[in-house]
Amino acid sequence: MTSDQNDSEKTISFFKKEVNEFVQERNWLNYHTPNNLAQALSVEAGELLEIFLFKDYSVNDILKDQILKEKISDEIADVFIYLISLINSLKMDLTHIFQLKMNKNRQKYSSQEFNDGSFYKK
Numbered sequence: 001m002t003s004d005q006n007d008s009e010k011t012i013s014f015f016k017k018e019v020n021e022f023v024q025e026r027n028w029l030n031y032h033t034p035n036n037l038a039q040a041l042s043v044e045a046g047e048l049l050e051i052f053l054f055k056d057y058s059v060n061d062i063l064k065d066q067i068l069k070e071k072i073s074d075e076i077a078d079v080f081i082y083l084i085s086l087i088n089s090l091k092m093d094l095t096h097i098f099q100l101k102m103n104k105n106r107q108k109y110s111s112q113e114f115n116d117g118s119f120y121k122k
């Protein structure tokens with residue numbers, strides 16, 4: 001995969017296949033258990049958070065700093081890769097579970113109740 005490809009050209013199936021092939025080629029399937037993958041996902045999310053620790057970057061700060069932008073991009077990709085591997089290990093369909101959860105979110109945070117920019121956790 002070349003880096004000039006973008007989101008509009010790829011499907012979730014593509015990412016699931018790419019991650020699965022990467023894991024299979026290295027014989028790492030035994031390590032990619034749901035427990036290990038959930039932990040790895042959290043570790044990578046922590047690495048993403050660490051970049052922002054005690055900083056107050058604006059979007060412009062990030063966009064104009066190529067090194068910072070690459071660090072953030074790498075951690076976002078790590079989170080995504082482990083999320084895809086977790087989905088693969090549980091044989092889930094991301095589109096299906098996404099739609100189910102979005103329906104729950106629409107009911108929980110109805111646009112009738114949350115239409116003025118206010119937010120509170122329900």
Ligand SMILES: [Mg+2]
Nearest residue numbers: 044047075078
């Ligand atoms: Mg990382």
